[in-house]
Amino acid sequence: MSGENSRHKGDVRSTRLNPQTDRKYEDYRDENELTDSGAVRRLIRRGIEAEEEDSLDKLDVDDELRERVEAVREEGESLDDAVRRLLRKGVEYHESE
Numbered sequence: 001m002s003g004e005n006s007r008h009k010g011d012v013r014s015t016r017l018n019p020q021t022d023r024k025y026e027d028y029r030d031e032n033e034l035t036d037s038g039a040v041r042r043l044i045r046r047g048i049e050a051e052e053e054d055s056l057d058k059l060d061v062d063d064e065l066r067e068r069v070e071a072v073r074e075e076g077e078s079l080d081d082a083v084r085r086l087l088r089k090g091v092e093y094h095e096s097e
Contacts, residue, residue, distance in 0.1 A: 013040075055083040 017025060029039035050058075056066050056079065073082040 055080045059083075 025039065025043075028043070029036065032039065032042075034042065056069065061069075069079070069082060069086065072086070073079065074085075077085070
């Protein structure tokens with residue numbers, strides 16, 4: 001270990017997994033040749049990072065499209081709700097053609 005991890009081991013966390021999730025976890029761990037603790041740390045870190053990204057980050061949109069979405073966002077509407085609303089309208093429009 002290096003850096004901060006070598007000075008403080010941190011708290012231990014645990015959870016029960018249902019059989020399907022456990023199989024997925026074990027497949028992920030084995031495919032990536034990780035230890036149990038390494039796989040759990042990586043999955044937690046990636047999960048937290050994913051939660052911090054907004055919908056437009058996840059879709060990797062450019063700044064111009066982000067500005068357009070922000071311009072039509074309704075007052076009090078979250079960005080994720082605006083993206084869902086616009087996506088729904090786009091699909092409905094496409095289906096009506």
